[in-house]
Amino acid sequence: MELFKKTLLILVAVFLFKLMNSCCLIFGDCCKNDPLPTSFNNIKISNVDNSKEYDVLTTSNEMKRAAVAFNVNVFDTNYYNYYSYAKSCSFGFSQAYAMECENPFAVITRINCISITTKYDINSSIKAGEEVVNHFVAKTEFWSLSGLYSTVDDVLDNQRGVIYEPWLDIRFYLKIPVENNIAQFDFQIFMSDGSVISDSTNLISIVD
Amino acid sequence: MAKFFSLLFALCLFSYSAFNQNVEKSISFFVGFQGIFCDSFPDKSNQDFLNYIDRDGLSGNYAYVGFSGRIDIDQKYRASLSFGMYSDFSPTNINLTTSYYPFKHLGFGASFFGYPQYISYYFSYFQNNSPGMYPDLDTNSEQDRIYNYGFAVGPEYSLRTKRMDVSLRIHIGFRREQTFEAMLYQKRINSNYLVRHRFESNNEFVPYIYPELEALILVLKTETKKFGIKFHLAGEYTKRRMNYTQESSEWIENQTTRAKVVSNWHQYSKVDLDLGIIYFW
Numbered sequence: 001m002e003l004f005k006k007t008l009l010i011l012v013a014v015f016l017f018k019l020m021n022s023c024c025l026i027f028g029d030c031c032k033n034d035p036l037p038t039s040f041n042n043i044k045i046s047n048v049d050n051s052k053e054y055d056v057l058t059t060s061n062e063m064k065r066a067a068v069a070f071n072v073n074v075f076d077t078n079y080y081n082y083y084s085y086a087k088s089c090s091f092g093f094s095q096a097y098a099m100e101c102e103n104p105f106a107v108i109t110r111i112n113c114i115s116i117t118t119k120y121d122i123n124s125s126i127k128a129g130e131e132v133v134n135h136f137v138a139k140t141e142f143w144s145l146s147g148l149y150s151t152v153d154d155v156l157d158n159q160r161g162v163i164y165e166p167w168l169d170i171r172f173y174l175k176i177p178v179e180n181n182i183a184q185f186d187f188q189i190f191m192s193d194g195s196v197i198s199d200s201t202n203l204i205s206i207v208d
Numbered sequence: 209m210a211k212f213f214s215l216l217f218a219l220c221l222f223s224y225s226a227f228n229q230n231v232e233k234s235i236s237f238f239v240g241f242q243g244i245f246c247d248s249f250p251d252k253s254n255q256d257f258l259n260y261i262d263r264d265g266l267s268g269n270y271a272y273v274g275f276s277g278r279i280d281i282d283q284k285y286r287a288s289l290s291f292g293m294y295s296d297f298s299p300t301n302i303n304l305t306t307s308y309y310p311f312k313h314l315g316f317g318a319s320f321f322g323y324p325q326y327i328s329y330y331f332s333y334f335q336n337n338s339p340g341m342y343p344d345l346d347t348n349s350e351q352d353r354i355y356n357y358g359f360a361v362g363p364e365y366s367l368r369t370k371r372m373d374v375s376l377r378i379h380i381g382f383r384r385e386q387t388f389e390a391m392l393y394q395k396r397i398n399s400n401y402l403v404r405h406r407f408e409s410n411n412e413f414v415p416y417i418y419p420e421l422e423a424l425i426l427v428l429k430t431e432t433k434k435f436g437i438k439f440h441l442a443g444e445y446t447k448r449r450m451n452y453t454q455e456s457s458e459w460i461e462n463q464t465t466r467a468k469v470v471s472n473w474h475q476y477s478k479v480d481l482d483l484g485i486i487y488f489w
Contacts, residue, residue, distance in 0.1 A: 051398045053342045066399035137400075137459055148404055149460050173400040175459060 038076045038166040039109035043189060043199045046071040048171055055142060055171065062205045063183070068174040070201055072187060074111065075167035102164045110192040111156055111168075119184040119200070122176065132185070136172045149173060178206045232280040233489055234424070236438045240292065240482020242270035242301075244325070246448070247474040251333045257388065257409065257450045258474045260330035261354075270294065272301055274482070276438075283368070284309050286317075286375075292482075300324050300355075301480075303442070305377070305420075307364050315364045319379050319418060321444070322357040323478075331392055338394060345393040352390070358383025358444070360418045373424040382413040383446060406455040410468070416446035424486055434488040444478040 048069035049058040057071055116133040118126065126132060137149035140158075150158075155170055183206055188198040246263040249256060264270065276290030285308055292301030302322040309315030328351045334343040360381025367374045388409040395402050420442040428435040449471045457464045 050400050053345055053395060064398040066396070066401070069400060148402055148457055151460060154460075175400065177399075 035104040035106035035162050036166075037108045038079065038105040038163075039193070040074040040076055040107070040111070040168065040189075040191065041109075041195070041197065042075055042077050043187065043197045044073040044075070045187060045199050045201050046073070047202060047204070048173075050173060055173075061202045062207050065179075065206050065208055066177040068178055068183060068204065068206075070172050070185070070187075072170045072172060072189075073167055074170070074189060074197065076105075079105075079166035104162045104164055105166045106162055107159065109195070110159055112190045112192050113156065114152055115186075115188040115190070116172070117186045117188075119186065120182055121180050122183065123179040126176075132174075135176050136174055138173070139171045140169065142169075142171060181206050230282050234278045234486050236276050236278075236484045236486035237273070238276065238290075238292075238438060238440065238482040238484025239273045240271070240440070240480060240484075242272065242323075243479040243481075244270065244476075245478075246476045247472075249472050249474070251337065254454075254469045254471070255330070255333045255407070256471045257327060257330055257407075257452065258448060258471065258476075260327050260332070262326040262328055272482075274299070274301065276303075276484075286315075286366075292323075292480075294324075307366075307375075307377070309364070309366060313366055315366065316362065317364050317377060317379070318359070318361045319377070319381070319420075320357070320359050321383075321418070322355060324353045324355050325385070327352050327354055327388065330390065334392065334394070340397055342395045342397060345395060350390070352388065354388050355386045356383060357385075358416055358418070360416065362418075371426045375420075375422045377418075377420045379418040379420070381416060381418065383416045383444070384411045384413045385409075385448075385450075387411060388450065388452075402459060404457045406457075407452050408455075409450050409452045412451070414446055414448060416444055419443050419445075426488075432489070436486045436488065438482075438484045438486040440480070440482045440484075442480045444476075446476050447473045448476045449473045 047058050047061065047063065048055050048071050049060065049063070049067075050069040051064040051067040055069060063069070114133055115131060116136060118130055118132050119128055121127050122132065122135075126135070133152055136152060138152045138155040139146065139149055140155055141147070152172070159168070183201075183204045185201045186198065187200070188196055190196055244261070244263045246258060246261055248259045248263075251259065262270075272292040272294050274290055274292035276288060278286070278288040280286050285306075287306045288304070290301075290303045291299035292303075293299050294301065300323065303319070304321075305317055305319040307315050307317030328349075330350055330352075331344050337343075358381055360379035362377060362379035362381075364375060364377040366376075388407075388411075390407045392405040392407070393402065394405070421440070423439045424436055425439070426434055426436045451468070451470050454467045454469055455464055456467075
């Protein structure tokens, strides 16, 4: 009985220590996570339906002539490793308080510039193979009233040093209507470490 | 700012009255309603915001309760201050008057008013005037409050009997409203084209007439206390317009054009009618 009591006491002490370690003190800073380094090294391009009031991602390869838009997701393929690292660093129970701590990421490799070339003629003056990035505007926030577009240069200038997901979504919107019946674009992203990430959009059927 | 000066004014008067024997003070509680009348014109090539102010006539949607205080010194100087509260119980309907009576019945005075006013659904103009566009990307209903204020001076007439004190004043002055700002996003159907319109009113002082009738009727009198009924009727008559600057940005922030829009003159009037109980000492 005495042994049982001592064992129980030790277990309770360990339990309480772990519990205290999991709690957020009332006046304490609950989220002290140091930013984890992240470097974008991959890209995924999705189609965007911007023909209605608000833009939404779509799997359709049809777009309206004046509503050609793409979502470019630049991400770090190693981010699962970062999450497991962040999780392994905490001792105790999972955080029990209502507030959820975000894992900040420090962007090490930034986007220097973006090149977009068209694979097909857009109209009689913009031919296949030409650089068309200046005919696009961009956004990084997509809620319903997130404001006007920005130039691609402004979006790149406003990259934040610390982000809360190890990826970045940029939406590109073509300002001019496509006169051709098909469209496809090559995206090349030049990173600050000299690497280049590139991908192409799907072949888009242009409809009226 | 108006509240600050009103309170400062009240403090000065009460301080003065504390050292003066021939002072009659009164305080009243009242309930009342406001009627607003304003011309509405068909929208032409431009938005006219005054078409969208809440003008309910005498339907009583602008009902209020309030308190007022009044001081008479030597039956020559008079000042009153009242705060009316609408459904939000915020004392925003303010009236301040001061008077000087060099003659028994005739005098002159100055007044200040301030009151808020709702402007609602003011972008409904664009529902019918934006062909090929989604007229308003913000699906929330629009309602804002604009604050009106004015200063006036003019002659007054006062009739005092043992049981009744009636005052009539007709003041003339200048009024305006605070700056009104609004923002509208529109998008072309089947297109990436996006435009943002910013509206900012360019307000101006316009003349107005402020007639006011106040009757205090003594109902109950003891050795030290007097109670009565207060009846108050005040109006505001003017012509208003709300000119504005429209700033339209297409696609991005710095592709902006500005236009100054001159709106129609609207015949505008407001009536305040309230009834309350009053205590004199």
